[in-house]
Amino acid sequence: MKILLNIFILLIVVLAGCQRNYGDPRKPPLPEEAEELVTTFKIILTDSVSGAVKSYFLRDDDGELNNGGAYYGPDAATQSDSVIMLSPNSVYYCEIILLNETVIPADTVSHEIKEHADEHMIFYAHSNNTILKPDPYTVQIGDSVLVIEYLDKDDNNLPLGLTTRWVTSASGTVRPLQIILKHQEENKDGTFENGETDVEVRFTCRVD
Amino acid sequence: MLFIKQVIFVFILFLSSSLFSQSCDLVLKGQVLDEDNSQDLGYAVVRVLDHPTVMQTNEKGEFEIKDLCPGKYRILVQHVGCSDTIFAITINKSKKVVFKLPHNLNALNDIEIVAEHEEIKPVHSSHVLEGKSLDQVKGMNLAEQLRQVNGVSALSTGPTISKPMINGMQGYRILILNNGIRQEGQQWGSEHGPEIDPFVAQRLTVIRGASSVRYGSDALGGVILVEPDHLPDTASVTGEFNAGGFSNGRGGAGSLMLQGSFAKLKYFSWRVQGSLKKSGSVKTPEYFLNNTGLEEQNFSYALSYHRKKGGVSVYYSQVNSRIGIFSGAHVGNLTDLQLAFKRNKPADSLAPFSYSISSPFQQVFHELLKVSSDFHTGNRSRIFVTYALQHNKRQEFDAHGEHAEELTPESEYRLTTHSAEIFWEHDHIRSFRGRVGVQGTYQENVYRENFFIPNYISSTTGVFAMERFVRSKFEAEAGIRFDAKNLQSFYYKEQQLQEPKRDFSNMSYHAGLILKPVNSVRLSFNGGTGWRAPSVNELYSNGLHHGVSAYEKGNADLGIETCWQAAASLLFKHKKITAEINAYNYWFKNYIYYVPSPEPEVTLRGAFPVFNYTQNDARLSGADVMLSYFLLRNLAIKGRAIYVRGINANTNEPLIYMPADRYEAGLTFTFSDKGVFRNMFIEPAVTYVAKQTRVPQDLDFLPPPDAYFLVGVSAGSTIRIKQMPLTISLTVANLTNTVYRDYLDRFRYFNDAAGTNVWLRLKMPFVLYDKK
Numbered sequence: 001m002k003i004l005l006n007i008f009i010l011l012i013v014v015l016a017g018c019q020r021n022y023g024d025p026r027k028p029p030l031p032e033e034a035e036e037l038v039t040t041f042k043i044i045l046t047d048s049v050s051g052a053v054k055s056y057f058l059r060d061d062d063g064e065l066n067n068g069g070a071y072y073g074p075d076a077a078t079q080s081d082s083v084i085m086l087s088p089n090s091v092y093y094c095e096i097i098l099l100n101e102t103v104i105p106a107d108t109v110s111h112e113i114k115e116h117a118d119e120h121m122i123f124y125a126h127s128n129n130t131i132l133k134p135d136p137y138t139v140q141i142g143d144s145v146l147v148i149e150y151l152d153k154d155d156n157n158l159p160l161g162l163t164t165r166w167v168t169s170a171s172g173t174v175r176p177l178q179i180i181l182k183h184q185e186e187n188k189d190g191t192f193e194n195g196e197t198d199v200e201v202r203f204t205c206r207v208d
Numbered sequence: 209m210l211f212i213k214q215v216i217f218v219f220i221l222f223l224s225s226s227l228f229s230q231s232c233d234l235v236l237k238g239q240v241l242d243e244d245n246s247q248d249l250g251y252a253v254v255r256v257l258d259h260p261t262v263m264q265t266n267e268k269g270e271f272e273i274k275d276l277c278p279g280k281y282r283i284l285v286q287h288v289g290c291s292d293t294i295f296a297i298t299i300n301k302s303k304k305v306v307f308k309l310p311h312n313l314n315a316l317n318d319i320e321i322v323a324e325h326e327e328i329k330p331v332h333s334s335h336v337l338e339g340k341s342l343d344q345v346k347g348m349n350l351a352e353q354l355r356q357v358n359g360v361s362a363l364s365t366g367p368t369i370s371k372p373m374i375n376g377m378q379g380y381r382i383l384i385l386n387n388g389i390r391q392e393g394q395q396w397g398s399e400h401g402p403e404i405d406p407f408v409a410q411r412l413t414v415i416r417g418a419s420s421v422r423y424g425s426d427a428l429g430g431v432i433l434v435e436p437d438h439l440p441d442t443a444s445v446t447g448e449f450n451a452g453g454f455s456n457g458r459g460g461a462g463s464l465m466l467q468g469s470f471a472k473l474k475y476f477s478w479r480v481q482g483s484l485k486k487s488g489s490v491k492t493p494e495y496f497l498n499n500t501g502l503e504e505q506n507f508s509y510a511l512s513y514h515r516k517k518g519g520v521s522v523y524y525s526q527v528n529s530r531i532g533i534f535s536g537a538h539v540g541n542l543t544d545l546q547l548a549f550k551r552n553k554p555a556d557s558l559a560p561f562s563y564s565i566s567s568p569f570q571q572v573f574h575e576l577l578k579v580s581s582d583f584h585t586g587n588r589s590r591i592f593v594t595y596a597l598q599h600n601k602r603q604e605f606d607a608h609g610e611h612a613e614e615l616t617p618e619s620e621y622r623l624t625t626h627s628a629e630i631f632w633e634h635d636h637i638r639s640f641r642g643r644v645g646v647q648g649t650y651q652e653n654v655y656r657e658n659f660f661i662p663n664y665i666s667s668t669t670g671v672f673a674m675e676r677f678v679r680s681k682f683e684a685e686a687g688i689r690f691d692a693k694n695l696q697s698f699y700y701k702e703q704q705l706q707e708p709k710r711d712f713s714n715m716s717y718h719a720g721l722i723l724k725p726v727n728s729v730r731l732s733f734n735g736g737t738g739w740r741a742p743s744v745n746e747l748y749s750n751g752l753h754h755g756v757s758a759y760e761k762g763n764a765d766l767g768i769e770t771c772w773q774a775a776a777s778l779l780f781k782h783k784k785i786t787a788e789i790n791a792y793n794y795w796f797k798n799y800i801y802y803v804p805s806p807e808p809e810v811t812l813r814g815a816f817p818v819f820n821y822t823q824n825d826a827r828l829s830g831a832d833v834m835l836s837y838f839l840l841r842n843l844a845i846k847g848r849a850i851y852v853r854g855i856n857a858n859t860n861e862p863l864i865y866m867p868a869d870r871y872e873a874g875l876t877f878t879f880s881d882k883g884v885f886r887n888m889f890i891e892p893a894v895t896y897v898a899k900q901t902r903v904p905q906d907l908d909f910l911p912p913p914d915a916y917f918l919v920g921v922s923a924g925s926t927i928r929i930k931q932m933p934l935t936i937s938l939t940v941a942n943l944t945n946t947v948y949r950d951y952l953d954r955f956r957y958f959n960d961a962a963g964t965n966v967w968l969r970l971k972m973p974f975v976l977y978d979k980k
Binding site: 020022025027031039040180194196197199200 | 538541543547551555599601622623652653654655659662663664698699700705811813815
């Protein structure tokens with residue numbers, strides 16, 4: 001009978017061992033604000049002669065794929081600012097800023113990219129089929145209408161792409177411009193194929 | 209703590225040399241005769257329950273079972289023209305017996321039907337994987353093991369994850385019963401394999417066709433029964449040891465099982481079992497697949513108190529696995545995906561072999577506690593009461609998400625399921641066998657971290673009744689069932705808590721007929737209906753799938769999916785020939801599937817293809833053929849072919865992910881015993897899988913891969929070591945190291961399938977203690 005009692009105790013232990021607190025389904029987690037989220041992609045162009053500043057952005061309020069995706073700003077309704085207006089035969093300095101605006105104050109994610117410059121590279125092209133292994137410091141958009149030159153490098157002397165110089169030539173051309181931030185943790189060598197895409201945005205460039 | 213003491217005690221026993229004092233070399237010779245006319249029943253199947261032995265009688269109805277330990281055995285004898293019958297025998301020394309098989313179970317009087325519950329074999333075509341054929345796949349995952357069975361395919365996600373597919377259906381459309389309990393895991397993704405210990409089953413049964421009435425309205429494609437042995441009922445301590453090593457992945461798997469019955473405590477019996485598995489990067493013919501390691505730790509135990517008039521038993525099992533996902537298949541947006549498709553070799557293909565598992569990976573936990581009881585309500589009827597509790601926790605760790613460098617999963621799902629069942633069953637009362645019962649489940653799902661499917665509470669109720677009329681030349685079966693399900697989900701949309709509630713209910717019917725016009729022929733026909741409620745991901749999912757960069761969006765307006773099924777099968781067994789043909793057809797109303805939306809979803813991370821759930825009428829049909837022939841007494845040839853077709857009835861386009869046509873052929877050579885070597889065999893086999901040409905337009909990222917041809921071989925023998933039978937087998941898969949990709953592998957977009965793999969398996973049953 002002692003064994004029987006032991007078995008009974010064992011059973012109780014077993015059953016108690018199956019008690020698990022898996023949480024209350026009636027209380028789902030609130031959509032949380034993620035830390036390394038990118039909600040806003042900003043392009044700031046400074047005219048090298050006049051010093052005039054133009055900025056364009058693409059913004060997705062929660063950085064998630066929900067709620068209708070991203071919009072171009074500042075006018076969400078018309079999305080007119082998806083067209084970057086440039087003058088012919090000019091030189092611009094361009095800075096890319098990535099923000100997480102779900103937190104206050106907004107977190108500048110591009111600072112972290114600069115810190116880990118050897119794991120990231122920003123590519124510029126008029127479509128992803130035309131991204132070849134670039135002459136490391138110059139990217140040509142279309143028929144030399146716009147030449148984008150990398151101004152920043154990582155520790156291994158490979159381009160990063162947060163700051164660039166844009167040189168325009170003849171006028172009258174409209175071209176799509178795709179800007180892609182790649183995360184190339186272990187295999188950054190200046191080529192586009194490696195790594196995963198962190199950010200991919202599409203604007204239109206008009207030179208006239 | 210008594211338990212631990214017992215385990216230690218048993219291990220000490222195991223190590224002591226007295227272990228081998230028992231002799232397990234008894235031989236049981238016998239003959240199977242027809243009860244009515246005492247004719248020899250050749251080619252009858254003789255199966256020792258709770259033991260690996262399965263054999264066929266020779267043309268005179270004779271059989272010989274070797275390597276039996278002293279004890280009580282139940283022997284199931286099956287012959288095409290007769291009713292399946294179980295004979296109970298006690299064996300202390302080698303002996304000879306005669307088994308008389310009745311045509312009609314009403315006529316039986318001198319045969320003891322044992323106390324253990326035997327499932328009424330369904331009218332559907334069913335296949336059992338056990339004995340030698342199960343030994344040859346031991347340690348592989350459940351879906352890979354089941355591929356041995358006619359009509360079963362596997363839908364896989366890389367080399368480490370696969371799901372079984374029956375009659376072209378998988379996931380929610382098939383059921384897995386683990387030790388009699390419906391497996392409740394996170395079923396909503398193709399990358400979610402069933403959470404079952406690959407060593408726990410002593411018998412895997414696949415019942416094909418809509419088995420809605422008996423097992424649940426949603427068992428549309430079929431049911432898989434994962435069954436351990438019966439517990440022993442003679443005072444003894446016995447066990448079984450399994451070990452396997454495999455070259456591809458440089459892995460190992462092993463299990464140890466001990467079971468017994470107490471001498472002092474009559475009617476009590478117990479079992480403990482545990483298994484481990486570990487492997488590293490899988491190698492395709494040309495490169496290693498980085499991060500495809502696997503770690504598994506599983507255990508189970510059972511305790512039972514059983515008297516002739518009834519009893520109680522408790523069963524507990526736990527599965528823990530960590531599964532690496534090929535890093536080269538982990539991609540970001542549509543641009544990355546297109547780049548991945550263009551590569552000849554996947555990214556990371558230069559990575560060396562490694563056992564380490566890093567992100568992305570899955571961590572899965574599953575436990576099952578089952579308490580069941582049965583008691584007699586008469587000589588031939590019993591009531592069964594079962595309660596089961598299941599916990600399932602699934603964590604997915606992502607490579608690049610916000611939590612990549614922490615030990616927090618990208619998403620986590622916790623599923624709790626309570627299920628209860630009570631049914632009454634009667635055996636052979638005036639040629640009738642049948643069952644009536646009630647089933648209910650209550651389920652809660654809770655997610656953490658990223659949203660993919662919402663929290664939910666769901667409950668189901670089912671009531672069913674079925675009867676089978678059994679005669680010598682034919683059997684007829686009919687069943688009816690009612691099910692109701694309600695599902696309430698909880699999630700936030702724009703900071704507002706949503707609590708949508710859905711109710712579903714419907715009837716299911718089934719009828720079947722078995723004809724046995726002559727001893728060598730068994731013809732069966734069955735028809736039935738089934739239905740299933742849309743699952744939570746089909747209704748409310750909203751997110752990206754692990755691996756393939758597809759964005760899945762649920763459709764909250766989906767209604768129930770119903771189906772009508774008709775199937776026919778012919779089994780012909782005559783002397784040296786066994787042939788089987790199955791054909792089936794399903795008509796679906798509101799079949800749930802997904803379609804790509806014309807515009808990709810644009811985000812800051814780029815564009816993602818979006819898949820929306822929708823429903824439409826569909827038709828699914830298929831056939832398979834199996835043929836085996838004894839060319840010589842020790843040489844058999846076997847072949848199989850499988851065809852499945854699916855059509856969307858509205859668009860007339862094929863359904864996606866239907867298995868391609870598959871052909872297999874093999875030879876089995878057996879050799880006569882030499883010295884310590886017994887049961888020697890060698891089995892070369894070839895497999896040809898055609899290219900899947902029936903695919904829907906624009907639904908897939910890439911066209912299906914080419915046809916492929918694989919060669920494999922296995923060989924084995926049983927060796928007597930100190931009177932204990934040690935079974936050794938060697939299996940080589942993809943012998944020629946062929947480069948191929950399979951249509952049903954979700955990672956075929958990225959990488960080739962695994963190259964040559966050599967498995968070496970050892971198995972030894974042993975006796976530690978016996979009353980005598």
